[in-house]
Amino acid sequence: MKVLEGFEVTKEFREGRAEVVPVLKGVSLALERGEIVSLEGPSGSGKTTLLSILGCILTPSSGRVVVDGEEIDPGRPGQLPAIRRKSIGFVFQQFNLFPSLTALENVEYALNVKGSKGAAARREAERVLEAVDLSDRKDFLPRDLSGGQKQRIAIARALAGTAPILLADEPTANLDSHIGAQVLELFRALAKKEDRALLIVTHDPKVRSIADRVLRIRDGQIAADGLAA
Amino acid sequence: MVDLATKSLLHDRLRFVITVSGVAFAVTLVFVQVGLFLGLLDNASVTIDHISADLWVTSRNTPNVDFAHTFPETSVQRVRSVPGVARADNLIVWFMTVNLPSGAQEGTLVYALDDFRRWNIPWNVESGDLDDLKRGQYFFLDGSAVKRYGPFAPGEYREILGQRMKIIGRTKDARSFTTTPISFMDFDRAQKLSSQQLTNRTTYILVKLAPGADVAAARAEIARRLPYNDVYTRKEWATRSRNYWVQSTGIGLNMYITVFLGCLVGIVVVAQTLYTSTMEHLKEFGTVKAIGGGNLDIYRILGKQAAIAAVAGFLLGALMSFAMRPVIAKIDLKLIITPQFAAIVFVGSILMCLGAAMISFRKVASIDPALVFRG
Numbered sequence: 001m002k003v004l005e006g007f008e009v010t011k012e013f014r015e016g017r018a019e020v021v022p023v024l025k026g027v028s029l030a031l032e033r034g035e036i037v038s039l040e041g042p043s044g045s046g047k048t049t050l051l052s053i054l055g056c057i058l059t060p061s062s063g064r065v066v067v068d069g070e071e072i073d074p075g076r077p078g079q080l081p082a083i084r085r086k087s088i089g090f091v092f093q094q095f096n097l098f099p100s101l102t103a104l105e106n107v108e109y110a111l112n113v114k115g116s117k118g119a120a121a122r123r124e125a126e127r128v129l130e131a132v133d134l135s136d137r138k139d140f141l142p143r144d145l146s147g148g149q150k151q152r153i154a155i156a157r158a159l160a161g162t163a164p165i166l167l168a169d170e171p172t173a174n175l176d177s178h179i180g181a182q183v184l185e186l187f188r189a190l191a192k193k194e195d196r197a198l199l200i201v202t203h204d205p206k207v208r209s210i211a212d213r214v215l216r217i218r219d220g221q222i223a224a225d226g227l228a229a
Numbered sequence: 230m231v232d233l234a235t236k237s238l239l240h241d242r243l244r245f246v247i248t249v250s251g252v253a254f255a256v257t258l259v260f261v262q263v264g265l266f267l268g269l270l271d272n273a274s275v276t277i278d279h280i281s282a283d284l285w286v287t288s289r290n291t292p293n294v295d296f297a298h299t300f301p302e303t304s305v306q307r308v309r310s311v312p313g314v315a316r317a318d319n320l321i322v323w324f325m326t327v328n329l330p331s332g333a334q335e336g337t338l339v340y341a342l343d344d345f346r347r348w349n350i351p352w353n354v355e356s357g358d359l360d361d362l363k364r365g366q367y368f369f370l371d372g373s374a375v376k377r378y379g380p381f382a383p384g385e386y387r388e389i390l391g392q393r394m395k396i397i398g399r400t401k402d403a404r405s406f407t408t409t410p411i412s413f414m415d416f417d418r419a420q421k422l423s424s425q426q427l428t429n430r431t432t433y434i435l436v437k438l439a440p441g442a443d444v445a446a447a448r449a450e451i452a453r454r455l456p457y458n459d460v461y462t463r464k465e466w467a468t469r470s471r472n473y474w475v476q477s478t479g480i481g482l483n484m485y486i487t488v489f490l491g492c493l494v495g496i497v498v499v500a501q502t503l504y505t506s507t508m509e510h511l512k513e514f515g516t517v518k519a520i521g522g523g524n525l526d527i528y529r530i531l532g533k534q535a536a537i538a539a540v541a542g543f544l545l546g547a548l549m550s551f552a553m554r555p556v557i558a559k560i561d562l563k564l565i566i567t568p569q570f571a572a573i574v575f576v577g578s579i580l581m582c583l584g585a586a587m588i589s590f591r592k593v594a595s596i597d598p599a600l601v602f603r604g
Contacts, residue, residue, distance in 0.1 A: 085521030100240035109231040
């Protein structure tokens, strides 16, 4: 069952007064529930822009995006936060944890934003922290955790709740290769176990090892779409 | 519910201290300046507020209680016969010169009545019997005179307008706006001391109305019978006396300028620290947006942080202001902080901080959540 679809998605940015820079030139793709897709491409190929559009952070210049059965209306930007809350979990290259909140609170706060409050949010936060094997670090501030532990909290934050789509931007870029491999394996196992679609934007060839499919993007277009080796 | 606003605010303790200090500075400045202003104004009408008269009859256009002009003392007879008037007495308020033992000359503001007890003045007698004032060349002197006259004690003599007068009592809290010490003596004695100006003259008529009397009707009738005088209620007369000093001197303007500057400093400090903090936390706010939060969620965070800074700054500022009261009292000044005044400053602090946070609101509204993908 498809949970994320893009049809002929284009995105243009305006530089200066007149110059229009096309970043995406008609990208179409689809992700199934439980599917793990690696999105690869050189710098400036449009990976992050595509991730932003699929994650309902940006709207496309043209084309259609359907998230968990709901079509994005570019004329209603106010619709996007609600879709992000309901359907999407993000993992960032820089972790983007709140430095003043403990590991548990970082996860719980994301649940609060998504509408889950009180004891239910606390229980769910504890559940996902346990899933990423960080229960014993739940009261630590991010500054007291290693890079791998921070990324695992970020994964827990993305998993918290029922969002069917997980989007990760270079999740291993700030980790050494050993820790990176561990984090990827954990990510894969949890996405599969919880039947979430996972799209990972990466330069890291190790990501292929956990992906079901690899998309290659070049100059704003899908250059290759095939099964991972 | 995780309180990101409070935790984030307290996470950077130095910035929090600077923000709270800025608010506390503004609050202290407002409390002290306005408190001193209210204290001075209180002096301008303290005798009016304590004298138990319902109406005051003054000479035409008398600007305030200290600057009295004379009119015939027999006018009081016409007031006493007005329906609804229970009692009316003449009151002299007159500036007289005092020769001090040092050879220096000072001034005193004399309050002279036939029967002080009936009119609740002086209201705070530390020593002496007011009934003795009629028995000779006697007067009561307020303790605040020590600063101008030097130490004195009942039983000592001072020369008033060249006449040797004995101090037979001491009062407390009777001050004038100009800080001229207030003394109390018998009505006839005051007329004799300054016979050229005061013989058969008075400066005010104090009027006590009968219970249930129609104030407006009595006032109108007195005004009709004394067409060359003014008639005020106690409240009106106190306001007129206070307004004279506010309008004719620079203290009102000075207070407004200081309050404005205090608020400006507070707004600048809070706005600057909140804005810097917002700029440093842009990525965090971007993350809030990326995980589904809207501008409103971030406004709430900033608003709560501003409110916390306001409350903490207000409490610190109020504490400092109250701690200054005994110090200020030592230099014979009053710092008046009423609950209503404190409530206004509290609300003002909150509004000031929320106003300062608005500058950050504009920045937050323009945050692109896509910045979370930038390294």
